[in-house]
Amino acid sequence: MTRYLVWRAVSVIPTLIGVSILVFLVTYFIPGDPAQIMAGSDASPDIVASLRHQWGLDRPIYVRYVVWAAQALRGNLGESYFSHLTVLQLVSRASAVTVELAALSLAVAVAIAVPAGIVSAVRPGSWFDLTATALGFGGLSIPGFWLGIMLIYVFSVYLRWLPAGGFTPLSSGLVPNLRSLILPAVALGTFASTQFMRYLRASMLEVLGADFTRTARAKGLTELVVLVRHAMRNALIPFVTVLGVQMGYLLGGTVITESVFALPGIGRLVLNAILNRDYQVAAGIILLIATAFVLVNLAVDLLYPVLDPRVRLGRGTFSR
């Protein structure tokens, strides 16, 4: 067991190296030139050339990778060509928004999914089950940006309950802060909630049919006790793994949600960095996101056997 855990932890290293190479290559091959963007469409070639030299863009690719990777290991991911803030400064500011948004979205997703999933599983085929399934499929079928625009129109412009985008930091008070994130969290969480619900429903169904549940029932325990003490606990354990994978979706989804809701988070930062050819910021953030994703999944993997002693870990599959 311990050997597995250590092996699993160590296996992250080549993954991270691969991630760094891929990130660097992708940002390197993005056509276009930050110097040109900075200098504007009126600029003459020598102006652009001098900016390129100033930023080290005229050095060979492997030199740039080695320099970049070595600096990254030391925690220096470079700085924005434009704002001249370091990537870490930019990320630390933006991640506060995104982490809060992701957490709230998860909360929204779980709040919808857990009751809906359990009731659907307890009464499979009931109207509730069918309705929840239908709504769930509906939630899965709406393009994210569309849902966002609609939410803003209904709740901000028409009902005027919530602000129409923009972020109010926690320092301005908890309530304004939460108000500014409710709609984006709902927009982002809806998709995830459907995933959760379907997952939970399936694993509940399995657990409810399992021997130990049958035994519990045979012992004469009430349905509620069976449900809460036996079924739910066991059904929720594999749920943890989905949370890990869902992080990936949430982090990707923030790109759209943050654009629609004008939130100064990671997603928008990275999108703008890519579009503006702000290589260092783009590379730095994608690297950080991927690293975070790898580590979250590592944590889930390490946590899983602890939570669920039944798990027998056999030969290593592709890390998950």
Added chain:
Amino acid sequence: MTPATTVPAEGHGVASPPARSRVAGRRRALRWLTRRWLLSVGLAAVVALCLAAVCAGLLAAYPPDAQHMSVTLAPPSAAHLLGTDEYGRDVLSRLLFGARLTLLASSAAVLLAAVVGSALGLTTGFFGGVYDSLAGRVMDVLFSFPVLLLGIAMVAVLGPGEPSVVLAIAVASLPTFARVSRAAMIAEREREYVIAAHAIGAPVPHVIVRTLLPNLIGPLIVLVSLGFAYAVLYEASFSFLGLGAQPPTPEWGVMLSSARSYLFQAPWYAFFPGAAIFVLVFSLNLVGDGLRDLLDPRRTTR
């Protein structure tokens, strides 16, 4: 969100609840029926959309990019059943021709991922060794990126447009297929019949392929139909970010995304492409879900 997160999760999920009472039995039967029913509805819708796409040339009253600048943003009428867009183009005709592109692009992305991914998964699962761990690492690396982010970066490299989007979605969903097929191969490799076949000198790959493929095809079809649904949504997201199909291509995501500028002037214009995407994705989800129930080996034994 990758298809992987739902499929393996539920693949082993829908097991038979114990026959507790006649009520439960009836409920199960009802559920079984509705599932079949939903599956047929979904399938019918997908097939209808495919037919519409194939027959777009016959069904459409106008060429998809014929502009009529005097009747822009017209509401639905006899001449334009679903109204016109900002260039006075017939929305219905564009939706029909757009179905081609949307279906083609999404299915291309998913099939590419499925073929390459499962080939990779099956071979790595069978051969193991250095090849396996190397490919495994590569898949791990790809899997470390949120799909949309990887897609945006790739589209930024390749330039906006449908081919880039297809490739981006395909690469991003590759690991899912690789993992599922690899896991299936490994499980199969150690089954008794394989060992037996090996013992009697039968060509092992042949045996495996003959027995494995039928078992694998079910989960793969499910993965494909769900991946298809995601691909449609991802395409819409790319269009929203301005990285999708090029004008005047009547791609649904592009239509929806340019319609949002006219949301209040001409709500129907935004409604129809939105509805088309919704119906397609919804049906694909129904199909995927229904097929999963249908193809789950444990269900068929019941």
Added chain:
Amino acid sequence: MASSSAKTRPSMTRRELLRKTGRTAAGVAAGIAAGAGAAAWPEFGRALVAAAAPKSGGTITISQSVDINTLHPWTGTLNVWKVIKTNVYDQLSYQDPVTLEFKPRLAKSFEWTDGNTSLVVTLPSGVRFHNGEPLTADDVKFTLDSIRDPKTGSWLRGFIAPIQDVQVLDPTHVKIKTDAVENQLIPAFAYVDITPRSQGTDLARKTPIGSGPYRFVEWVPNDRVTLQRAPRYWNEAGAGHVERIVLKPVTELQTRISQLLAGDVDVVYDFSLLEVPRLRADRRAAVSVVPPVDQMFVMYLNARKPPFNKLEVRQAVAYALDRDAFIKNFLAGQGRLDNSPFTPSHWAFDPKTEKAYTYNPDQVGRLLEKAGYPKGQGLNFTLLTPSGYPEFTQLSTMIQATFASLGYRPPIEEVDIGQWAARLNQTKDFFAAVDYPPRGSADPALTYSAGLFFPPVPANYNGLTPESIPGYVPAVHRGATAIQRPVRKVAYYSVQELWNAYLPGPVFCHRSTAHAAVQAVKAFVPHPAFQQRFTDVWLDR
């Protein structure tokens, strides 16, 4: 507000004056503009008239379409940055947003001396930068010299290119040496932000220090830029009323509009004209549409390679756009058809350009045939557009449809803005590309000096340089250096006619810009060229 007592009566009278002159100017201009088919001005006037006694204080939140990409005053090119920095820095001159005339701002006066080879700029005394340092002639010289230095990489270098030398006469006098009267200089100074020489030229890494009515507080990328009213602006009459200005980048148009209607922002600065009718109908918003005088839609054509090396094909493009339909459908009627960088309200506008090119698909067909591409056979070009600029794509899509109806459908290549600029300017890897260059309302000397087609970019077409058009370069030079308005007029008429005869790239139409504010925002007068100051704006709440 603590600083409100600093605002004294004289400033009020000056404002009163401004309001009155503004109203008459608006009235006159309304007549001109209405005659030209655009009736945008009355609203302009309304915004001015609406002012009662201005209140001081408060925070105004303004949404812009994208985030700024630098803090450098001389290298930043985005309109969103102009809107910000014009408030932080002082410029020697400014363009009046209503009359469109260029007037002294920081300078007390401009005077040509030494037989019209020197421009003496007189500065006020007692001006201080936000860091407390005094602004003197040395800072003006430092700024001009730095911009002229190619190493700085400023896009303004071409604007002030005629300057030979800058001499400091005394702390309040600068002498600018030229070869002749250079009509572009005073208008160009409206773009030149005076910075303290103590800050050096590496300004992108520093918090901007200017002498303007607002002090720069912070830039949080993707979130906001905050400006704070400067406690003691040297020119009390030009000081701001509002205490804080918060500018937020909001990319999604629908969100921007929703934020305004929900009252979450006070001003939506520069949004799609398509939303104008809807917002006009909404009582929560006051819409200001700037008349279509400054930005113009043009199509850059790469005359270095086929098919646009042939005049006929270039002309075909000019005939291929149904400009009326474009203006009606995509500019919400807020534009005007022109074949000139200027509009009839501009003194240099050549009436002969009015009918130069109109929409005529048959003519397109004839020209293609004449050029050796009958029914579009053999044509091969693309229309390059940047993504995120819907009007560019719309214009290209309409031209595409015209060519398609004649037999060849040019693909539209939508690339992101960075690549678009690089292909246009650096690699010249393009056939045709739409743009909307500004400065149609500026002095023609500036319009033609500042990169409108030639030079410097995306010009330098082999085979079609300014020099290769007989009479073009001398006419531009004459217009830029002559003193008499009639002489200049003749020169620029001939420039415009040569332009249309050789057609390096067609001008299609001018475009308005639209801005909206909540009702509590008073005296907001948008600037046609984004040289926006918010000093007259006040909040009634």
